[in-house]
Amino acid sequence: MVLFRRSLGDVLRRKRMELGMTLREVSAEARVSLGYISEIERGQKEASSELLASLCAALDVPLSLVLREASTAVAREEALAARTVLEVARPAPTGDVVASAA
Numbered sequence: 162m163v164l165f166r167r168s169l170g171d172v173l174r175r176k177r178m179e180l181g182m183t184l185r186e187v188s189a190e191a192r193v194s195l196g197y198i199s200e201i202e203r204g205q206k207e208a209s210s211e212l213l214a215s216l217c218a219a220l221d222v223p224l225s226l227v228l229r230e231a232s233t234a235v236a237r238e239e240a241l242a243a244r245t246v247l248e249v250a251r252p253a254p255t256g257d258v259v260a261s262a263a
Contacts, residue, residue, distance in 0.1 A: 163242065167204030168234040169213075172227050174202040176220050190219035 177187055184202075188195040193212060200206040201216075208216065217224045 163235050163238040164204060165231060165235055166201075166207050168231040168238070169208065169227070170202040170204040171234065172230045173198075173216060173220070176222050176227065177202075180220060182220070187216065187219050191215040 177184075184195050184198055187193075188198055191198070191212075193215060197206065197212075198216065201208045201212075213227070214224055217227055
């Protein structure tokens with residue numbers, strides 16, 4: 162199962178690291194506890210819309226961009242999972258050759 166909170170946390174962590182910011186810096190700027198931000202980045206906690214807006218402001222990144230990137234990541238994971246299910250469900254070729262005497 163694909164969890165949106167994991168993808169969202171990955172995007173937030175990547176944005177923070179691209180800016181070279183520490184959790185402590187984001188925590189101070191967003192006025193959110195360092196531990197809670199860490200749990201969000203690891204996909205262990207769901208961020209409320211208000212908290213997410215605060216984190217995006219601290220990272221100086223539009224909320225819409227963060228949500229779009231997380232959504233794209235979820236879509237990729239779903240497609241990969243669906244492809245895997247199809248490959249498992251498809252019978253494997255047996256390698257038998259059938260000759261016809263025509």
